[in-house]
Amino acid sequence: MSDQSGIPGAAPGGTGGRSGSVTLVDQANLGPRTAEGSSFFGAAAPVLRLAYSLISKNFGALLLGLIVLSIFGTFLQGGATLMGNQIKNALVLGAIYALVAIGYTMVYGIIELINFAHGDVFTVSGFYAIFIANTLHLNSLATSSFGGLLLALAIVFPLSMLAAGLTGVAIEFVAYRRLRDAPRLAPLITAIGVSFLIEGVMLVREGPDYVTTGQASWINGTAFKLGQVSIGYTDLFVVGTALLLMFALGAFVQRTRLGKAMRSTAQDRTAALLCGIDINRTISATFFIGSALAAAAAVIYSINYGDVKWNIGFRLGIIAFTAAVLGGIGNIVGAGVGGFLIGLIYVFGGSLVGGEWSEALIFAILVLILTFRPVGLFGVEVTTRA
Amino acid sequence: MSENGQPVVATTADTSTVTDKVIDLRAIDVYYGRVQALTRVSLEVRQGEIVALIGSNGAGKTTTLRTISGLISPRKGEVLLFGKAIQGIGAAQIARLGVGHAPEGRRLFARMTVRENLDMGAYSRGDRAGIRTDLERVYTLFPRLRERDSQLAGSLSGGEQQMVAIGRALMSAPKVLLLDEPSLGLAPILVDAIFEVIREINAKGTTILLIEQNALLALKTAVRGYVLENGAVALAGPSEELIASPDIQRAYLGM
Ligand SMILES: Nc1ncnc2c1ncn2[C@@H]1O[C@H](COP(=O)(O)OP(=O)(O)OP(=O)(O)O)[C@@H](O)[C@H]1O
Ligand SMILES: [Mg+2]
Numbered sequence: 001m002s003d004q005s006g007i008p009g010a011a012p013g014g015t016g017g018r019s020g021s022v023t024l025v026d027q028a029n030l031g032p033r034t035a036e037g038s039s040f041f042g043a044a045a046p047v048l049r050l051a052y053s054l055i056s057k058n059f060g061a062l063l064l065g066l067i068v069l070s071i072f073g074t075f076l077q078g079g080a081t082l083m084g085n086q087i088k089n090a091l092v093l094g095a096i097y098a099l100v101a102i103g104y105t106m107v108y109g110i111i112e113l114i115n116f117a118h119g120d121v122f123t124v125s126g127f128y129a130i131f132i133a134n135t136l137h138l139n140s141l142a143t144s145s146f147g148g149l150l151l152a153l154a155i156v157f158p159l160s161m162l163a164a165g166l167t168g169v170a171i172e173f174v175a176y177r178r179l180r181d182a183p184r185l186a187p188l189i190t191a192i193g194v195s196f197l198i199e200g201v202m203l204v205r206e207g208p209d210y211v212t213t214g215q216a217s218w219i220n221g222t223a224f225k226l227g228q229v230s231i232g233y234t235d236l237f238v239v240g241t242a243l244l245l246m247f248a249l250g251a252f253v254q255r256t257r258l259g260k261a262m263r264s265t266a267q268d269r270t271a272a273l274l275c276g277i278d279i280n281r282t283i284s285a286t287f288f289i290g291s292a293l294a295a296a297a298a299v300i301y302s303i304n305y306g307d308v309k310w311n312i313g314f315r316l317g318i319i320a321f322t323a324a325v326l327g328g329i330g331n332i333v334g335a336g337v338g339g340f341l342i343g344l345i346y347v348f349g350g351s352l353v354g355g356e357w358s359e360a361l362i363f364a365i366l367v368l369i370l371t372f373r374p375v376g377l378f379g380v381e382v383t384t385r386a
Numbered sequence: 387m388s389e390n391g392q393p394v395v396a397t398t399a400d401t402s403t404v405t406d407k408v409i410d411l412r413a414i415d416v417y418y419g420r421v422q423a424l425t426r427v428s429l430e431v432r433q434g435e436i437v438a439l440i441g442s443n444g445a446g447k448t449t450t451l452r453t454i455s456g457l458i459s460p461r462k463g464e465v466l467l468f469g470k471a472i473q474g475i476g477a478a479q480i481a482r483l484g485v486g487h488a489p490e491g492r493r494l495f496a497r498m499t500v501r502e503n504l505d506m507g508a509y510s511r512g513d514r515a516g517i518r519t520d521l522e523r524v525y526t527l528f529p530r531l532r533e534r535d536s537q538l539a540g541s542l543s544g545g546e547q548q549m550v551a552i553g554r555a556l557m558s559a560p561k562v563l564l565l566d567e568p569s570l571g572l573a574p575i576l577v578d579a580i581f582e583v584i585r586e587i588n589a590k591g592t593t594i595l596l597i598e599q600n601a602l603l604a605l606k607t608a609v610r611g612y613v614l615e616n617g618a619v620a621l622a623g624p625s626e627e628l629i630a631s632p633d634i635q636r637a638y639l640g641m
Contacts, residue, residue: 257509260498260502260505260506260509261509263495263497263498264495264498264506267495267496267497267498268493268494268495268496270457270489270493271489271493271494271495271506272506273455273456273457273476273477273478273481274455274457274477274481274487274489274493274555275481275506275507275509275510275554275558276478276479276481276482276509276510276558277478277506277509277510278478279478
């Protein structure tokens, strides 16, 4: 499947500056077909091709350089306190992007579909969490005592994740399964349709305005201060929970039987079938886990920002998708790292050129990645013999 | 073979019981979209046999194995495995029934280690002790894989990859093993080694259906053979008879 079909689309220079034994595969086939576009420039072609290959090979370094520069710029503008606060904000935002990005990358890895509805599963999960909290009176429980808070968290996380997981499974079953062997554009269009459908339902049910979750008051207080920067318990909770979930997922995918079934199905579906792996169940499980992580992100989001709206998942989803592409679509660790990098770019890019530019900046980065390094920073490594 | 496509060598008389037939294809027609790949192909493999499937490129050999494994369904005709019709039960289920398939192109999990690939072969088994015994057996058959067990499968040499492909199929403890050109791209000395292993596997009780470009080697290894031409069975019979057939000698043995 993906392994083989990805190779022809691998971008020029996509092999990276390595010894040649490791090839990064443009799994998504997102990259330019050939480098020949530059022949347009006639005599300048060799120079441009060299520039292209330099940027392509050093994309990660260039991006990191820009991030460090913008952090430093923020320091010059507002001093250590502003810089520290922004780093904190970036990590909190990045944790949420990372969790959502993992869902995109897992689904892409296994069925080569950019699941546009994923961002809306995030939003819907936010409403699930509100519903669960209201129905079970968790808001008063959570604010009553520390034990009450732990209990409320222990209820709202698994229940929202379960509900979101089932939503994801249902979406795959209804909208994507029958199109699995159809041309790739078909499920992609369906995914956009599912996205609009979910947004429409939320708009009608929840209204056009922000809905306060009540979870903003769950966790309060400053844990400690780093200089003038106060680190709240919420901040620790957000980043800690995200990291915990990501490591748990990593262990799951590496070690468990189902995790191995997911990896092997992503690498070669036919071979997985021949090993007796139930492909439908494996794909359902992938959707379940990806959606459950989006729900965890939504609960974290609710606790941190305090309100949700019918369409927040749309932009947030595309930004998280950018994080997945940055990390190398199909690569779970890449999506995690990509999420935090995008968080940094969003916050520090914004603090330098103005917050209203943040999203434009992210999408400019998306275009740059697709042009210069469609395999992403980490790609999906396929070790081949020279 | 013959002008009208009729077998010139008669199939051995059907005196066996139904349960004796591990694989029983009955006049299957298989299509890829509108293109017909197999026409009324009938083929049997009995318990304990090595059967060879030969024919030129595009004759339909791989398609035949894919049909047996349930990767593709016949439009007409019947596929019986272990005496039962398997219509529509799906490839994963067929694998669990005891059909091991080392497919064309090897299809290893390139980003998994040798050991993980072998483990995936045993995916649907629960008997830990049996799995350990079989892993040991694969490592004994292919000592090279033991040395490489934590290397990514995608970085192995072609021959090593072939060993993993066969090993992975063996790890399911199959009752019948389908091998699609196990010698492809191997050095002559390795080809002999692989065929030695194939005989050894068979001697331990596994039935084998084998595709092989080297018709002589295939027929010498097998008790019976089928010759496919343009998606139809042109000839079938005991190996010695096929080797002795002038048509076969001219077309496949280069004599
Ligand atoms: N996925 C496919 N789509 C369309 N046609 C196919 C497909 N796979 C095989 N065919 C066609 O079916 C016929 C039989 O192919 P098959 O792979 O079974 O041949 P083969 O005997 O295994 O050949 P080889 O020795 O080259 O492996 C060929 O004409 C081939 O072009
Ligand atoms: Mg073939």
